[in-house]
Structures are given as structure tokens and as C-alpha cells.
Amino acid sequence: MQMRPMTRVLLGLACLLVAVWLVAPTLVVVPMSFNENKSLAFPPQGFSTQWYANFVNNPDWSSSFINSLKVAVLVAILAAIVGTLAAFGLDRMKSRASGLLRMVLLTPMVVPGVVLAIGIYAVYLDMRLVGTLPGFVLAHTMLAIPFVLIAVTASLEVFDKRLELAATSLGAGRLTTFRTVTLPLILPGILSGLLFAFVTSFDEIIVSLFITNPYLRTLPVQIYTSITRDADPTVAAVGTILLFTTTIVIGGGLLLFARERRT
Amino acid sequence: MAENKQVGRGAAIDIRSVSKVYGNFTALDNVSLGIRPGEFMTLLGPSGSGKTTTLNVVAGFTEITGGNLEVGGSSVVGIPAHKRNIGVVFQHYALFPHMTVGRNVAYPLALRKVPSAEREKRVKQALEMVKMSDFAHRYPSELSGGQQQRVALARAIVFDPPLLLMDEPLGALDKKLREWLQLEIKRIHRELGTTFVYVTHDQEEALVLSDRIAVFNRGRIEQVGTGRELYDEPQTLFVARFIGDSTVLRGQANSDGTSTAISIAGETVTMDKRLPGNGAPVLLLRPEKLALRRRGNGQGESGLNRLSGTVTEAIYLGSGSKYEVRLKDGSTAIVRSPLGEQSFDIGEAVEVTFAGADAKLLADDSTADQTLT
Amino acid sequence: MTSSPLVETDPGRVIARPEPAAKRTRKPLGPWLLVMPALVLLVAVLGYPLVSVTMRSFAEPDWGLQNYTWFFGTPVNLIVLQRTFAISAWVTLVCVICAYPYAFVMTAVGPKVRLVLVLCVLVPFWVSGVVRTLSWVILLQDSGVINTMLRGAGLSPVRLIRTQTGVVIGMAQVLLPFMILPLYSVMRGIDLRLVQAARSLGARPSKAFFSVYLPLSLPGVYAGAVIVFILALGFYITPALLGGPRSTMLSTLVQNQVLSLLQWGRGGAMGVVLLVSTFILLALAAPLMRQRYKQAGSR
Numbered sequence: 001m002q003m004r005p006m007t008r009v010l011l012g013l014a015c016l017l018v019a020v021w022l023v024a025p026t027l028v029v030v031p032m033s034f035n036e037n038k039s040l041a042f043p044p045q046g047f048s049t050q051w052y053a054n055f056v057n058n059p060d061w062s063s064s065f066i067n068s069l070k071v072a073v074l075v076a077i078l079a080a081i082v083g084t085l086a087a088f089g090l091d092r093m094k095s096r097a098s099g100l101l102r103m104v105l106l107t108p109m110v111v112p113g114v115v116l117a118i119g120i121y122a123v124y125l126d127m128r129l130v131g132t133l134p135g136f137v138l139a140h141t142m143l144a145i146p147f148v149l150i151a152v153t154a155s156l157e158v159f160d161k162r163l164e165l166a167a168t169s170l171g172a173g174r175l176t177t178f179r180t181v182t183l184p185l186i187l188p189g190i191l192s193g194l195l196f197a198f199v200t201s202f203d204e205i206i207v208s209l210f211i212t213n214p215y216l217r218t219l220p221v222q223i224y225t226s227i228t229r230d231a232d233p234t235v236a237a238v239g240t241i242l243l244f245t246t247t248i249v250i251g252g253g254l255l256l257f258a259r260e261r262r263t
Numbered sequence: 264m265a266e267n268k269q270v271g272r273g274a275a276i277d278i279r280s281v282s283k284v285y286g287n288f289t290a291l292d293n294v295s296l297g298i299r300p301g302e303f304m305t306l307l308g309p310s311g312s313g314k315t316t317t318l319n320v321v322a323g324f325t326e327i328t329g330g331n332l333e334v335g336g337s338s339v340v341g342i343p344a345h346k347r348n349i350g351v352v353f354q355h356y357a358l359f360p361h362m363t364v365g366r367n368v369a370y371p372l373a374l375r376k377v378p379s380a381e382r383e384k385r386v387k388q389a390l391e392m393v394k395m396s397d398f399a400h401r402y403p404s405e406l407s408g409g410q411q412q413r414v415a416l417a418r419a420i421v422f423d424p425p426l427l428l429m430d431e432p433l434g435a436l437d438k439k440l441r442e443w444l445q446l447e448i449k450r451i452h453r454e455l456g457t458t459f460v461y462v463t464h465d466q467e468e469a470l471v472l473s474d475r476i477a478v479f480n481r482g483r484i485e486q487v488g489t490g491r492e493l494y495d496e497p498q499t500l501f502v503a504r505f506i507g508d509s510t511v512l513r514g515q516a517n518s519d520g521t522s523t524a525i526s527i528a529g530e531t532v533t534m535d536k537r538l539p540g541n542g543a544p545v546l547l548l549r550p551e552k553l554a555l556r557r558r559g560n561g562q563g564e565s566g567l568n569r570l571s572g573t574v575t576e577a578i579y580l581g582s583g584s585k586y587e588v589r590l591k592d593g594s595t596a597i598v599r600s601p602l603g604e605q606s607f608d609i610g611e612a613v614e615v616t617f618a619g620a621d622a623k624l625l626a627d628d629s630t631a632d633q634t635l636t
Numbered sequence: 637m638t639s640s641p642l643v644e645t646d647p648g649r650v651i652a653r654p655e656p657a658a659k660r661t662r663k664p665l666g667p668w669l670l671v672m673p674a675l676v677l678l679v680a681v682l683g684y685p686l687v688s689v690t691m692r693s694f695a696e697p698d699w700g701l702q703n704y705t706w707f708f709g710t711p712v713n714l715i716v717l718q719r720t721f722a723i724s725a726w727v728t729l730v731c732v733i734c735a736y737p738y739a740f741v742m743t744a745v746g747p748k749v750r751l752v753l754v755l756c757v758l759v760p761f762w763v764s765g766v767v768r769t770l771s772w773v774i775l776l777q778d779s780g781v782i783n784t785m786l787r788g789a790g791l792s793p794v795r796l797i798r799t800q801t802g803v804v805i806g807m808a809q810v811l812l813p814f815m816i817l818p819l820y821s822v823m824r825g826i827d828l829r830l831v832q833a834a835r836s837l838g839a840r841p842s843k844a845f846f847s848v849y850l851p852l853s854l855p856g857v858y859a860g861a862v863i864v865f866i867l868a869l870g871f872y873i874t875p876a877l878l879g880g881p882r883s884t885m886l887s888t889l890v891q892n893q894v895l896s897l898l899q900w901g902r903g904g905a906m907g908v909v910l911l912v913s914t915f916i917l918l919a920l921a922a923p924l925m926r927q928r929y930k931q932a933g934s935r
Contacts, residue, residue, distance in 0.1 A: 004841060015741040018734045019756040021809060025771045026763050028781060032774055041779035082673045089670030098667075105674055108682055112870025112914060114887040115907035118894045119685025122692065142681040145674055166357035168344040169322055169428075170371035170418065177345075180370070184361050203764045206872050210895070220766045227770055227877060236774075239767035246762045 029239035040231040051237035061234060064222035068202050071133065071218060075140040075201035080194040082141065083148025090149075091156050102153075106146045113206035121210040131213030139211060140201035147200055148193035155189025195253060199246070273301040273458030274335035274425035276321065281330035283316055290316040292482040293330070298460065300425075303452050305461045305469040307505070308479030314462045317479070318428050321460065323347045335425055350419035350427040354434045356411040358403035364390070364414050365399035371422040389421040390414075392451060409440045413447075420455060429461045433468070445471050466506050478502050494549070500628045503547050510553065510596040512546040512570075513627065523624065528592035532568035534619030544624045550599035552621035555586060558612040567616045572596065574611045588615055686911070693904030703905035713889070717909070720886040723803060723875070724868035730808040731815040731864050732857060739819035739856070743826075757813045765810065769877050772806040773797065776878065798880025806878045807871055814867060815860035822856025855924065862921040866914055886910050 028042075036046030055061045086105060090098040108116070120139050121130070129135035159182070167177040205220040212221045219238070226235050276298040283291040291313050298304045306314035319325040320332065323344030332340055339347055358367050368389055372382045390396045393413040403411055412432055419427055429448075433441040449472055452459050463469055469476045470490040477487045478501070486498045490506075497503035500511070514527035516538060524533045525546055538544050558571055575595070576587035586607060588596045596615050607613060693703050707713050742753050760768060775781045776796040783793040796802040826849065834844040872887035879885070886906060893903030 007841070011737050011741055014734075014737040015753070018738045018812070019753065021734070022756045022812060023759050025775055025809065026759065026768055028771045028774050029767060040774055040777070042774060042777075042781045042784045082677060085670045086674035089667040089672075092667040092670075101671060101675070105671075105678060108678070110866055110914060110918060111682065111686070112887065112907070112910045114870065114872050114890045115689065115911050116682065116685065118890060118900075118903055118907055119689040120681060121894070122688050122900065123681075123685045138677070138681050142677050145677070149674075160355075160357070162353060162355060162357045163359060165324055165344075166351070166353060166359075167370075168324070169349065169351035171345050171348065171374040171422070172370075173343070173345050176374065181359055185359075199762065203766070205766055220764065223764075223766045223770065224873070224877075227766075227773060235767075235770055239764070239770055242764050242767055246764075250758075250762045 026239075026243065029236045029243065032233055032236035033240045035233045035236070038230075038232065040233060040236065044233075051233045052241075054234045055237050055241070058234070060217075061222060061238065064217045064219045065238075067216055068219040071136045071140060072198045072202040074133075074137045075144055076194050076198035078137065079141045079144035079148050079197035079200075080190055083145045083193055083197070084152050084190050086145070087149050087152035087156055090153070102149070105149055108143050109146045117207045117210040120207055124211050130211050131216045133216065135211055136208065136216065136218065139207050140204050141197075143204060143207070144197035144200040147196035148190075151193035151196060152186060152189045155186040159185050192253075195250075272425065272456050275300045275333075276426065276458065276460070277331075277333040278317070278321070279331045279333070281317075281320060281327050281332055283313075283320060283325060284328045289482050291320070291327070294482070294484055295330075296477055296484060296487060298458060301456050301458055303449075303459045303461065303472060303474045305463060305473035305476045306479060307463060307466060307469045307476050309464055309505075311481075312479035313482040314464075314477075314479045315430055316482075318430055318460060318462050321426075322349055322351050322428050348422070348424050350422070350424035352412070352415050352419045352427070352429040352432045354431040356403070356408070356415045358411055358415055358418070360403055362402075363399065364395065364401050364403065364406070367403070367414060368399075368418045368421050371418065375422060385421055386417075389417040392420070392454070393417045393447070408436050409444060412436065412444065416448075416451070420451070420457075424457065426458045426460065427455075429459065431463055432461075434463075441468070448472065470506075476506075478505060480505075497547070497623065497625070500545055500547070500625045503623070503625065508550050508597045508599075510548040510550070510594075510598075512548070512590075512592075512594060512596075513543070514546070514592070516544050527570065528590070530570050530591065532570065532617075532619070532622075534568075534622050534624070536619070536622070536624050539624055539626045543627050545627045547623040547625055548596070548617055548621065550585065550597045551601075552617055553596060553598040554616045555588070555598050555600060555607055555613050556616065557607075558614050566618070568619060568622075570596070570615045572613060572615060574607050574609050574613055577607060577609055588613060590615070689904045689907050691904075692900045693908050694901075696901030696904070703901040706902060707905050707909065713906070716884055716886055716889050719800075719883070720869060720910075723800060723807070723883070723885060724865050726800075726804045727807045727811060727868045728815075728861050728865045730804060731812050732861060734808070735812060735815035735819050735860065736853075736857070739816050739823050742816075742820050743823045757816050760810060760813055765873065768810060769806060769874050772802070772809070772874070772878055776802045776805070797878060798883065800879070800883045803875050803879045803883045803885075806874045807868055810874060811864045811867055814863045818859040818863065819853065819856040822859070823853050826852045858921065858924040862917065862924070866917055869914060869917075870910065 031044050032040060032042070033051055034047050034049065035044035035051070036048040037044075039045075055065075090102055090105075093101070124130045124135050129138075163181050163185070164177050167181045172180060203220060204218075205224060208218050208221050209224065212218065223235050223238060226232050276296075278294055278296040278298075281291055281294045282289070294313065294317060296304075296317075306317055308314045316325060320327050321334070323339065323342060323346075327340065331338055334347065334349070358364075359370065362370065365386055368386045369382050372385060377385070386399070387396065390399060393416050395410060395413050395417060398406065398410065398414070403414070406414065416432070432448075433444055436444065445468060448459075448461075461469075461472060473490065475487060475489055476493055478485045478493065480501050486493060486502045488496070493502055493506045497506065503509050504511070512525070512527055514525040516523060516525045518524075518538045520537070522533060522535045523538055523544075524531055525544070527546075532546070555574075570590050572588040572590040574586055575589045576585075578585045580599075583599055583601045584604075584606060586598045586600070588598060590596055598615060694700065696703075738753070742750055745753070773780075777783075778793065778795070778797065780797070782796060786793050796805075830852070831844050831848050834848045835841070839847060870887060871885060872891065875883060875885045876888055876891075879888075887910070890903050890906045890910070893899040893906060897903075
């Protein structure tokens with residue numbers, strides 16, 4: 001589209017500002033994490049790695065990290081399986097029924113977090129699931145299924161089902177066809193669903209805040225309580241660690257995906 | 264596969280009164296067709312006529328709702344597609360994008376647990392047969408459409424199926440490539456000696472390739488025969504219209520049992536033929552059975568039928584000329600005259616002549632035109 | 637030939653084939669079996685809890701509409717309800733204003749720059765939400781980055797944390813990707829030749845933009861705005877950490893009723909109000925979203 005030079009400059013500037021606004025604020029945790037004082041006031045004073053040491057040594061922090069990891073891994077696997085099965089089922093259903101069901105399965109994305117949280121809390125109180133691993137895994141899996149469903153559906157949509165027919169004609173039974181043709185071709189979708197499910201669980205806070213108890217506390221809950229209770233720069237250290245690990249994991253995933261695409 | 268060269272090792276197919284009904288739509292209506300071992304049979308028809316459904320039924324992709332189907336002498340009804348050992352080539356190639364050409368072709372052998380040395384040898388042979396040996400390590404996305412289809416063909420024949428089904432395999436390719444691949448397919452059929460069943464809506468392609476052609480219309484087979492039989496002796500108006508050009512005339516018919524006279528817009532033509540059935544007949548004439556001459560230009564040979572008209576189109580074809588003549592009743596006659604005959608101009612008043620023996624009398628079928636357009 | 641076996645839905649009518657009944661029924665039932673685990677989980681961990689919250693809002697402490705009459709009869713609640721909608725509207729507006737030029741630039745630049753812009757949008761997705769809110773606390777607090785810089789420049793500090801402005805700034809940043817992505821997907825499909833056509837017919841650039849491009853991009857704006865608004869309505873963490881008593885949103889009130897006051901009925905009633913508002917909005921927005929699909933389909 002033709003634009004006047006002035007318009008061009010203004011647009012570029014606006015875009016740059018938005019990009020900075022999206023990315024820069026998060027980076028502020030990095031300098032704060034090396035603060036010498038036990039304070040989150042800006043600018044940080046001196047240089048110290050004590051908050052990283054605290055993250056590793058303080059059981060409140062390390063155990064909540066382990067808990068989050070445990071829950072997220074289980075959720076990723078469970079949600080990937082359940083979500084993939086559902087995506088296949090919807091794919092093979094008559095269009096009207098599948099459209100409705102798909103909407104139903106996506107509702108966790110739009111239900112306000114707190115409403116869901118008090119509901120789950122109420123039910124978990126009755127069933128003694130508060131502060132338990134199964135409790136966390138079930139709730140987070142439910143929240144993660146939409147992401148798996150979306151990712152797998154997207155790759156099923158581009159998957160050419162005539163390939164299954166071709167495999168059948170060449171002598172492959174149902175299972176063999178699935179294993180040798182369907183699965184390898186939709187694997188990127190399943191893997192990205194798995195990743196989304198992991199992140200969803202690892203990052204989930206609202207429901208976790210309600211169903212947590214001193215015995216089982218996840219990392220976001222620990223961060224949240226730390227922020228509300230005192231100005232402990234350990235949160236900044238944790239934030240920095242999370243920022244870099246996720247960047248590396250996702251960056252690696254993107255690279256892998258890009259290479260996969262090329263072939 | 265020179266050492267495997269043998270004739271007649273294909274499977275016979277016997278389709279007996281097969282029906283396929285979807286809800287209230289009848290895709291196949293009591294279809295019967297026998298295919299001989301090693302034969303190249305083409306299923307020809309417009310879209311929706313049932314030819315692809317027939318192919319899918321034989322392949323095992325579609326369950327039949329009535330009748331029986333035998334491949335190689337035994338019924339395959341209820342046998343799933345992957346146990347039928349039938350090669351299928353699809354219109355859109357259906358090569359596995361995550362496997363190289365070599366692995367695609369080896370796929371059916373791996374499923375059959377063929378030892379790897381033997382597997383390699385047969386993959387090589389199959390790729391040689393389709394002239395794709397140099398591409399074994401490429402991925403399908405790196406190949407052109409024609410190359411992909413040749414790989415698909417190699418994959419469908421590598422496990423030596425006694426029957427190969429092809430569903431408009433050349434439909435997505437351009438004309439030049441299509442004509443060349445037609446000859447390739449013919450050669451491969453000759454070398455393999457297996458039964459080929461080929462689906463197409465292109466009558467020229469059917470004529471080039473086939474031993475016999477089955478013409479489909481509205482879920483039924485109209486006629487089965489060689490290309491020549493279908494052209495010279497069409498049994499139905501639909502077949503006549505679908506294969507080759509033809510002039511179709513309708514008029515008032517009178518038959519005395521041995522000969523028939525038809526009056527068309529005041530002119531009467533006669534022939535020593537009986538009426539087919541009891542409905543109003545149509546008169547069918549192939550372009551090369553018709554001749555043209557200037558009107559009022561003396562008396563022609565006696566015994567020839569004459570219809571007067573005006574030339575509306577004259578096309579020079581190199582090997583001769585093709586004319587369209589508007590007859591008095593408004594219908595159009597298509598005339599092909601060989602090279603060296605006198606030529607006519609558009610607008611000229613002419614007479615179309617033909618021998619009564621060359622005319623075909625067929626039962627009228629008003630649906631023939633509908634399905635064709 | 638339209639009847640490929642792939643698209644056929646076999647009604648399972650087999651006359652000629654003497655087959656066990658089990659195999660015949662597997663076809664239509666199979667897909668349902670595959671969806672079942674997800675559905676069961678959804679009913680157990682989403683459906684049942686929501687139903688039980690709704691029940692409690694009518695049943696505790698006594699049966700009746702008491703909790704709803706209390707909710708709509710207490711001025712503070714109505715103020716918070718109004719504020720929740722107002723903040724969501726502000727956040728949506730900020731998102732639209734910021735996302736529109738950004739998404740447009742994404743469609744106009746080369747592939748390399750586009751990749752950078754896409755990554756910038758995705759960063760908020762993969763950085764933990766709590767950490768991002770923490771960053772905003774550090775930035776906006778009285779001794780935060782912004783006020784330190786203002787003081788350094790000799791200006792008087794502004795109060796940002798525990799104000800509505802702070803909440804809107806933080807929420808908008810978190811929700812911006814949900815606005816940019818749908819906008820981008822719609823803008824990418826707009827045929828720029830239409831704008832050229834308008835120009836060739838004599839429209840000035842601004843006129844061509846407002847009469848051709850903007851209307852074509854509106855479905856993307858609607859879709860993004862609906863998503864952002866709905867997500868903003870239910871926001872909890874950001875307002876809780878960045879907001880103060882004068883910027884409380886409905887979610888915080890719900891949490892307060894249930895966890896601090898143990899008023900399940902009242903909390904439930906508030907939750908139901910929030911839930912119903914969300915679904916009403918979704919239903920209202922559905923036609924707009926459908927319009928978007930229609931356009932995408934005709935591309």
C-alpha cells in the first residue's frame with residue numbers, strides 16, 4: 001500500500017513502541033535479581049547472587065519448583081493424550097455434532113478464572129483433593145485440553161486423509177496406518193500441544209491459589225504469596241531463571257519446527 | 264522386471280449385481296461387469312456416474328449394499344482393503360510426504376516383511392520401470408506432478424498385485440505430459456501382464472489405453488465393449504453421445520416391420536432397419552458416414568438419403584474438414600469429409616447425404632443430454 | 637466424481653455382508669469414544685464445579701434469591717461491577733489502538749522483520765504471567781523504575797501502583813497478543829489491490845484507508861476485542877497485585893467473599909453474574925465472529 005513518508009515514519013515508531021512495551025517490562029526482573037538489598041526498589045544496589053542461592057536452598061522455593069515441574073509434566077502427558085484423542089474424534093464426527101462439541105471443549109478458555117476456581121475449590125473440599133497432586137493434575141489438565149485440541153486440530157486439518165487410504169491399499173491395517181503415516185505427520189501438532197499444556201500448567205495461578213495448601217504449593221503460588229507478603233528479590237531471581245529457560249526451550253522448539261517444515 | 268515378464272498373471276474380476284446406496288442416493292444401481300485376467304479395462308463416464316464408486320468398491324474403500332464381488336475367483340465382500348492385495352494409484356498421488364521416494368516404494372514391501380536385500384532389489388526394479396531410479400533419495404515435495412505420479416505407480420506395482428486400480432491418475436497433469444504418460448502406462452501394462460482397471464472421464468484417454476471400456480451413467484453401466492464397438496455399435500444414445508461426435512436426428516417414424524421411414528421437417532429418410540423397442544427412435548449418424556454436396560447440383564446416386572441445410576461452421580483439420588450444417592428442423596449435423604473432397608463455405612446451401620445402412624436407430628433417452636452437459 | 641470414500645459417511649447399511657453386529661456399530665460410535673475422556677474430565681472438573689457454585693448461590697444460607705438481591709442491592713458491588721466493565725473497556729480500547737498499527741506493520745514488512753515482530757508478540761505468551769505482573773510491580777511502584785526516572789529528570793513522581801491507570805497498563809500489556817494475532821490474520825488476507833483500485837479511482841491515501849482497508853479489517857478488530865474484553869472481565873492476578881481498594885475488580889470480590897468471609901452463597905452469586913455476562917457477550921459477538929470466517933473463506 002502506498003503511504004506518505006510521514007505516515008511511514010509514524011507507523012514504524014508506533015510499532016517500535018508497542019514492541020518495546022511487549023518485551024522490555026519483563027526484562028526489568030534481571031537487574032533486580034542481582035540486588036544486594038532485600039528490596040524490590042529501583043535502582044538495585046550493588047551485585048549479589050544470594051537470591052539465586054536462596055532459590056536453590058530455601059525449601060519453600062525449591063520444593064514449589066519441583067512440585068510445579070511434577071504437575072506440569074503429568075499434565076502435559078495426560079492433556080496431550082486426552083486432547084489428541086478428542087481432536088481425532090471430532091475430526092471423524094459429523095460436522096454439526098463436532099462443531100458443538102468443539103465449542104464445549106474450548107469453554108475452559110473463556111470461563112472466568114475465579115469462578116472456575118471457587119467451583120473447583122468447593123468440589124475439591126468435598127472430595128479431599130485440596131493440596132493433592134491428583135487435584136492439581138486434574139484441574140490443570142482440564143485447563144490445558146483446549147490448547148492441545150487447537151494444536152492437533154490444526155495439524156489434522158492440513159493432514160491429507162487420502163494418505164491413509166493409500167496406506168490401506170498398500171496393505172497397512174488401521175493401527176499400522178496410524179503408526180506409520182498419520183502419527184508421524186501430525187506429530188508436530190501433538191508436540192506443540194504438549195508444550196502448550198506444560199506451559200499452561202506450569203504458569204497456572206488462579207485455580208492453584210485456591211486448591212493449594214502448605215503441603216502442596218506450586219511455583220506461581222509461591223511467587224504470588226512472596227510478592228504480596230514481602231519484597232523478596234528471590235522472585236526476581238526466579239523470574240530471570242524462568243525467562244531464560246522458557247526462551248531457550250521455545251527458541252529450540254521453534255528452530256526444530258522450522259527445520260521440520262523445510263523437509 | 265524383465266525376468267518376470269509373463270502374460271496372464273492378472274486377476275479376473277467379477278462384479279455381480281453390485282449396488283451402493285447412501286441414504287436416498289443410489290451411487291451404484293445393480294452393476295455387473297466381468298473383467299478378464301490381464302485385461303486393461305477403463306471405467307468411463309461423467310462425474311457422479313458411479314465409475315469411481317465402482318473402483319472404491321473393488322479396492323475395498325467402500326462397502327457395497329448389495330450384490331457380490333469376486334477378485335481372482337473368490338469373493339472379497341467383507342475383506343478389508345488392506346488385505347485385498349490390490350494396487351491403487353490415486354488422482355492426487357497420495358505419496359507419503361515424510362518419506363523419501365525410496366521409502367515410499369518400499370512401504371508395501373516392509374508391511375509384507377520382505378527381507379531388506381530383496382526389498383532393495385524390488386524397489387530398484389519398480390523405480391526403473393517408471394524411469395525414476397535417480398530420484399530414490401528425494402522427497403515427494405521436490406518432484407513435479409508427473410514424477411510424483413510415476414513414483415505412486417511404482418509404489419502400487421512393487422508388491423506385484425494381480426490387479427492395479429487407477430483413479431484418474433493423469434487428471435491433474437497438463438495435456439502433453441498426460442499423453443506421454445498414457446503411453447508409459449500402456450507399456451507398463453504390457454510388461455506386467457496384470458489386470459488394470461482405469462477410471463477416467465476422458466473418452467480419448469479411454470480409447471488410447473483400453474482393451475475394453477465400460478461406459479457408466481447414473482450409477483449404471485450403459486455398455487461394455489472395445490473402443491471400436493462402442494463407436495460403431497453404440498447400444499444407447501448416451502454411449503453414442505459420450506464417445507465421438509455424432510449427429511442425432513428426431514422425427515416421425517413409420518415402420519413396416521423390415522424397414523423404417525422417418526420424416527424430419529418434411530423430408531423423409533428410409534433405412535432397412537427395425538425400430539428399437541416401442542418408443543420414438545432417434546437416428547444416429549457418425550460424422551464420417553455423412554457426405555455433403557451442393558444443393559440442386561444434379562441427381563446423386565440413388566438409394567442415398569438426403570437432408571437439406573446450411574453450412575454454419577467449416578473447420579479445416581489438416582487431415583480433412585469438419586462441417587456443421589444446420590438442418591431444416593433446427594438440429595445440427597456434424598460432417599467430416601476427407602482431404603481432397605470439394606470444400607464448402609459458411610452460409611452455403613447444401614445437402615447432407617447418407618446411406619440408410621450407416622444410420623443407427625436407438626431408443627430416445629432425453630436424460631442423455633442432461634448428464635452430458 | 638464426488639463420492640470419494642473419505643467424505644462419505646457410511647450409514648452402515650450392509651445387506652450382502654454377513655458381518656458381526658459389533659463391527660457395524662463401531663463406526664458411528666468410535667469418534668464418541670475418542671472424545672469421551674476429554675468430555676468426562678470437562679464435566680467433572682468444569683461442569684460439576686460450575687453447577688455447584690450456581691447451586692450454592694441459590695441455596696446458601698437459605699434457598700432463594702437472597703444473594704442476588706444482596707448483590708444488586710449493595711452500592712459497593714454495583715460500583716465494582718461497573719468498574720470491572722469500565723476497566724475491561726479501557727483495556728480493550730488501549731489494545732485496539734496499540735495493536736492496529738502493529739498488526740498492519742506486520743503485514744507490510746519483509747519476512748525477517750516480521751519474524752522479529754511475531755517473536756515480540758509471542759514473548760508475553762511464554763513468559764510466566766506472574767513474572768510479568770511482578771515486572772509491572774517493579775516498574776510502577778512508588779520507588780519503581782518510572783518514578784525513579786521522573787525524579788531523576790526533576791519531575792514530581794506520579795502515583796501508578798494501586799490505581800486504575802496502573803491496572804489498565806498492566807492488563808493491556810498482558811492481553812495485547814490476543815488482539816494482535818486475530819487482527820494480523822485478518823489483515824494478511826486483505827487484498828491490497830482493492831486499496832490500489834480505490835487510489836486509482838481518485839481516493840486520497842487516507843480516504844482509501846478509511847473507505848476500503850478499515851472496513852475490511854473490522855472483523856479482526858471485533859474478534860480481538862471480544863477475546864480481550866472477555867478475558868479482561870475475569871482478570872484476577874494483575875488487578876490484585878497492581879490495583880488498590882479503589883480499583884478492585886469483580887474477581888477479587890468473589891475471592892474475598894469465599895476465602896476471607898466464607899460467604900459461598902454471595903461469592904457464588906457474584907461468580908454467576910460474571911459467568912453470565914461472559915456468555916452473553918460471547919453470544920452477542922458470535923455473529924461478528926462468523927462474519928470474519930465468511931471473509932476468510934472467500935479469500
